Amino acid sequence: MEKKMTIIHTGFDGIDLALKTTVPIELVEFLEEGKATAQELMTDVWGTFAGLDIQTGQSGKRGGYAFTFRIYEFGATWFAKKPRASDPWGLYVSIGSRELALNGLDRTRQTLDALLARLGFQLPHDGVSINRVDFAVDVLAPGFVLDPDAFVFHSRANRKAIAEFETEEMNGLSGRTTSVTIGKMPGRQVIVYDKREEVMKRRKYEWPLIWNANLQAAGLDPIDLSDRAKSQVWRVELRLGKDALRNRKDIRGWGSLHEHLQAEMDQLAQDVTLTVPSIDSNRSRWPLHPLWPTTQEAVATRLFEHVGTVPPEAVREIDLREKQLDFLKLIAANSVTLAYLDGLGPNDFEDFTETLPDRILGYLDQHPRGIAERFQGAAAKYSGILVR
Incomplete structure (x- = not known):
């Protein structure tokens, strides 16, 4: 039986604009x-x-x-x-x-x-053309297992509406399905995927901050991503591409977006559903999986509601620390290799590190690129991540 599902984030996840x-x-x-x-x-x-x-x-x-x-x-x-x-x-x-x-x-x-x-x-007044809108619902769902065969297209949808969802992609890891994508852009698309897995693989450190801040605001305990069994976060993403935005309600600028997007996102969450398969041969009668009413309610009530719980400077601080750690790892790994090439062993390493500053300065002193030029290069590459 599925454990309780808790929404830990909702919000727009991407917007593409062409500007005249x-x-x-x-x-x-x-x-x-x-x-x-x-x-x-x-x-x-x-x-x-x-x-x-x-x-x-x-x-x-x-x-x-x-x-x-x-x-x-x-x-x-x-x-x-x-x-x-x-x-x-x-x-x-x-x-x-x-x-x-x-x-x-x-x-x-x-x-x-x-x-x-x-x-x-x-x-000009008509200078904004919205080409894509993504909306995300992140759910803390321990025990959830993604079943690619459990997605159903609503029986009330006509053949043309059903056809747009017949493009389906799946990805897996270690014998389990980690994502299912239904539909294709620039039309309508629904994707459900293991957000925890993506966060850890791609080192998106802002998301644990956001999730835990939202949990704290709700009076709930934070999650620890090192404990997979208790920290499974799944994302449901509803996407409307340019064709979908234009063909149904002619959504182009900000005004029509606010006027019609709610109905379009609600409809998408109804046209594609996640169910619990049963022996009933009529798939349209399969009961909804608990994840889906949770998602539908979030879309219906929170589409344009957003309360930021994490200050941007906190995320930039993490970016800076992670980049510093990246270079520290490189320095440590290269130092060990250099010590080995010098014919030294583990017991010699501490004494070896004491010689490194002079060796580095000596190398830089002989190199045609001066230290000032090197700092300029570093600034060109990394000044944007400094916390200011």
């Missing part, structure tokens, strides 16, 4: 220089434009976008085109899950508008 605007020539020049440097160093680089710390990528994006960039303290990827009179849609912004989880939709929109103005972009 021309990239200011000064920003184009900045991005061209940054892209050239990034390609030379083979890594994204940081610079300053309009008082903002901006990280420029090595490449652009399909569709004519020449540049990729990110702005410090705003969790989104920006894609920009070189100005062309024949193409007024010069900017594309993909807002990520972290930004939306920490700040919610309204604050994220406010920040986006302020950044657009600061960068010199000008948009």
Whole structure:
């Protein structure tokens, strides 16, 4: 029998926007220089434009976008085109899950508008085209087992509606199914997956902070991800791509999003359901799995409701600590290898580390790249993660 299921996060998990605007020539020049440097160093680089710390990528994006960039303290990827009179849609912004989880939709929109103005972009009243919206429900569900055969398409859905969900993908790990995706973009899509597994594999350390802050706010005990049996977190994600947004309610800008998105997300949560299979040959009569009413209620009551429980600076502090730990691991591993190549053993290692500072300084003193230049390189790569 399934143990109690507890919602530990709900919120928008991604929003993609095309913007009808021309990239200011000064920003184009900045991005061209940054892209050239990034390609030379083979890594994204940081610079300053309009008082903002901006990280420029090595490449652009399909569709004519020449540049990729990110702005410090705003969790989104920006894609920009070189100005062309024949193409007024010069900017594309993909807002990520972290930004939306920490700040919610309204604050994220406010920040986006302020950044657009600061960068010199000008948009007409119809200058926003929403191309994708994802909404996530994270559920603490100890004992839950994902069954790919338990998904059912509602019997009231017509053949065209059913057909869009016939694309199904599954992934597994250690003999168990860790994700099931139904439907395909840019239409409608539902995915259920092991969020705990993804967080640990991809080192998304912000999510334990968010989950435990929400649990604490609800008067519940925090979870410990080291105990898998008690910390199974499953995410249900409902996704609407460009076709789904346009074809049903013609959702394009922010106004129509607020007007029609609730009905569209509710419908998606009804058209695809997770059930408990039974001997009944009519799948539409299979009872809903407890995870699904939990999800449906969250979508119906929390779609535009968001309360941030974790300050963004707390997440940036974790980013900084993890990057420092990454380099400490490299230093430790390389030091042991160097000691071994020097013919030393474990008992000699402590004395060996005392010689390292002089050896490092001696190496740097003889190298054609000076220490000032090396610090400039480090700043170009990593200044964006410093807590300020």
